[in-house]
Amino acid sequence: MSEADPPRTNVVIVGGGFAGVGCARALAGHDQVQVTLIDRNNFHQFQPLLYQVATAQLARGDVAYPLRALFRDAPNVSVKLAEVTQVDPATRTVTTADGSSYGADVLVLAAGSAANFFSVPGAEEHTLPLYSLDDAERLRERIIEVFEAVDREPGLIDEGALTFVVVGAGATGTEISGALAEMITDTMTPEFPDVAVDAAQVVLVDHGQAVLGPFSEGAHEYAAKALDEAGVTLRLGTGVTEVGPGHVGLSDGATIRTRCVIWGGGIAAAPVAAHSGLPQGRGSRLEVEPDLTIAAFPGIYALGDFANIPDPAGASLPQLGSVALQSGRWAAKNILADIAGRPRTPFDYKDKGIMAMIGRNAAVAEVGKRHHELHGTLAFAAWLGVHATLMTGVRNRVDAFIDWGSDYFGHRGHQTLDRSEAARIDWGDDPNPGDDHAGAL
Ligand SMILES: Cc1cc2nc3c(=O)[nH]c(=O)nc-3n(C[C@H](O)[C@H](O)[C@H](O)COP(=O)(O)OP(=O)(O)OC[C@H]3O[C@@H](n4cnc5c(N)ncnc54)[C@H](O)[C@@H]3O)c2cc1C
Known part of the structure; x- marks a missing residue:
């Protein structure tokens, strides 16, 4: 940066899931921001394929992708391997388990979900x-x-x-x-x-x-x-x-x-939500405004599974990969708008539908905004398409996934x-x- 360049806005993102990676990728190459992406793993994990790992259909490397490789060509994004233990919302500073701290002009919280055991003993x-x-x-x-x-x-x-x-x-x-x-x-x-x-x-x-x-x-x-x-x-x-x-x-x-x-x-927000000093709502998730910021805490965003994102009907959007990925990209858009002195806009979720795969030849999908219902092979094809799109949202290569999909029947x-x-x-x-x-x- 030369002396004449304006100072960069320092963006710290907690969590390298769909939301955090979506946000960081949309900010990559924008020289007005310097991004630090912190995750407790040095890889992005593709959660929708965890069943396939659990049942030995896919290997670890098929669903984990190194975060550093994702941002190799983005000099304004740096990746840090660290567990965030505390958030100070007043100073927009996060502290990590090794005692380091990262201060931000804009803080993006996208730490995802954890299991909610609802206090069931054992x-x-x-x-x-x-x-x-x-x-x-x-x-x-x-x-x-x-x-x-x-x-x-x-x-x-x-x-x-x-x-x-x-x-x-x-x-x-x-x-x-x-x-x-x-x-x-x-x-x-x-x-x-x-x-x-x-x-x-x-x-x-x-x-x-x-x-x-x-x-x-x-x-x-x-x-x-x-x-x-x-x-x-x-x-x-x-x-x-x-x-x-x-x-x-x-x-x-x-x-x-x-x-x-x-x-x-059931799921709840990742445990760090309880150490953020920020208002928590249903599922311990952080409550956000339609533009994905947290009311009364300027410069702090919460995204994906970590947030209760309002939908136009007054409820919250579901905890889905597509909500997380799109919210990450939208937050990036609002961060850049703020820097440019333009107004932030409310998150406009493009509903891809919901789907579940129950086994070979047995899938169910409710596709698109109107949730048109499909069963069987067609639903499986829709599932493959939506998940391939999700995967390309965070990495460029989907070959292992496509191989698995086409190979699945045998x-x-x-x-x-x-x-x-x-x-x-x-x-x-x-x-x-x-x-x-x-x-x-
Ligand atoms: C088994 C399973 C199957 C699913 N199937 C589908 C599906 O088919 N379709 C679909 O749309 N959605 C599916 N989902 C939901 C989808 O995966 C989530 O909605 C999505 O991953 C949320 O993205 P996220 O970025 O908000 O959080 P995550 O993807 O959970 O990412 C959060 C990141 O934050 C990091 N992190 C957490 N705490 C800390 C901390 N304290 N310090 C540093 N880093 C931290 C984690 O390591 C992780 O990388 C599935 C989820 C699961 C669990």
Whole structure:
């Protein structure tokens, strides 16, 4: 920068998900801003494909992309690997776990979601959530480990070793239930000839009465039927009351013995929201104005899953990749408008619809603003298209994803245990596993 150049606006972005990367990419190359993108990982993780990692269809590298590589050609964007622990909204300064601090002219908070366990006793300690790549790998290792254990000791089936309980029949719970049932049939059955794979079961529990609640009535029925055909047992109208190391307690008094409880029960803003000194609303998310700034805190934006973004109907936009990506780009537009002395504009979300993939040939999509409903192969094609677009929003190459998509109908995963020590289960650690077991469902 020469002496004559005006000072740059210093933008600090917390979180390199769809929202943070979307914002940083839209600011890249604009010399009036200097951007610092902070994430606790040095990669962007593509959450919509975590199921495929958990069920061994995709590898870590297919869904993680180095943040530094993304901004290699953007000299005004620098990436910092650090965990933000505190936000001082008055000075727009963030502090990281290693004691560093970053002050900003404009602070963009986009730290995403974490599992919300709703204070269910034992849920945080004994369930496996699916919100990060590490979560997905831990789940995959658990699934493989229980099969390996039963292969060595078939009696463990009576202790629930092959019973998989999924909590929450929203998109996360429904998709992982379908993927898991498919993995058991297509991959575990041929690979574990000495295991009575027929004894394996996936149980999907939800206190509501519908699968895929936010979708239409037709989608509820379609998804329930697809799960049933895949062999998933639905226990709707039933809550989870507690979770132990080897069991799940249900609101109807039943106990299910299991060594694998997958938590898809709900999300809340990432924990740093509680250390931001900023107003939190539903799901602990930060409340934002239509232009994505936080009222009474000039120069602070909150985006994506971290924010309750108002929609024109007066509700909040859903926690979706497309909302996050578009909100990131819109925030960048408003930051540049502010610098240029132009007014900021309200976020105008272009609704791509909602979709869920339940298994091979079984997907449901409500496409476009009017949520036109599609099922089966057409819905799968829509799912692929929307996700390829999302992926190109954060990185330039989508080849692994497209390969996976086109290969999906004939694809089988590989069941390698990367860290078999870490995956090992202590089968004697539940003093109170309950009287019921898988057969008593
Ligand atoms: C299993 C799963 C499947 C999904 N499937 C779909 C789908 O099919 N379609 C769809 O549209 N949406 C889907 N979603 C939702 C979608 O992934 C999210 O809405 C989207 O990722 C939100 O983007 P974001 O940038 O707000 O947050 P995230 O993508 O979560 O990114 C947040 C980033 O912040 C970082 N971070 C968090 N805390 C800190 C901290 N304290 N310090 C530093 N960095 C921090 C994290 O490491 C992360 O990189 C799915 C979500 C999950 C979990």
